[in-house]
Amino acid sequence: MSLSDTFEIDATKAKKGVPIRYSPDKDGNSPTFYVTHCADDNPKYTRVLEEVTRPFRAEIAHGGRAFNDTAKRLFREAFIKGCLVTWEFVPLSDVTGNKKDEGYAEFSIENATALFTRLPLLYKSLQEQAAGTELFKSEQQLEDDVKN
Numbered sequence: 001m002s003l004s005d006t007f008e009i010d011a012t013k014a015k016k017g018v019p020i021r022y023s024p025d026k027d028g029n030s031p032t033f034y035v036t037h038c039a040d041d042n043p044k045y046t047r048v049l050e051e052v053t054r055p056f057r058a059e060i061a062h063g064g065r066a067f068n069d070t071a072k073r074l075f076r077e078a079f080i081k082g083c084l085v086t087w088e089f090v091p092l093s094d095v096t097g098n099k100k101d102e103g104y105a106e107f108s109i110e111n112a113t114a115l116f117t118r119l120p121l122l123y124k125s126l127q128e129q130a131a132g133t134e135l136f137k138s139e140q141q142l143e144d145d146v147k148n
Helices: 003-007 011-016 043-062 067-082 092-096 109-118 120-131 139-147
Strands: 018-021 032-035 084-088
Touching (some): 067 084, 067 109, 067 120, 092 109, 109 120
C-alpha cells in the first residue's frame, strides 16, 4: 500500500461533506452530523479560523495556561462555522440539557455551540473524524481497502 492510498482524499467529499452517524434513538433515528474536511485543504475552515483568532493574536503569541480555554473555544467555533455543514435528529434535550425537552433541535451555530459545550467529547469525536482521512476516501479507495 502506498502513502497515496493512505493519505489521499476525495476532494468532492472533503468539500461537500460526509455524514457521521451515531446510535439510533428509540424511534430509530440516528443523530447525524455532516462535516467537511477539517484541515488546511478546506479554505472555508482556514478562513474562519483566521477570523476567529485574529483578535487574540497577542494572547496566542504569549500562549500559556490562561490561553487554553480561549483556544478551545476558538477552535470549536472554527469547527462549527467552517466544517459542520448541518445535522439531523439531534435531540433537543441534548442541546438544552433539559431531559423534558422533546423533539429534535434545528441546526444553528448557537445550538451547535450549546451542544458541544455540554458534550465536549461529542465535539472531540466529530473533530477528530473530520480531521482524518478515512471519511473522505474515494469509493475506489474504500473498495481497495476492503480487498486488502
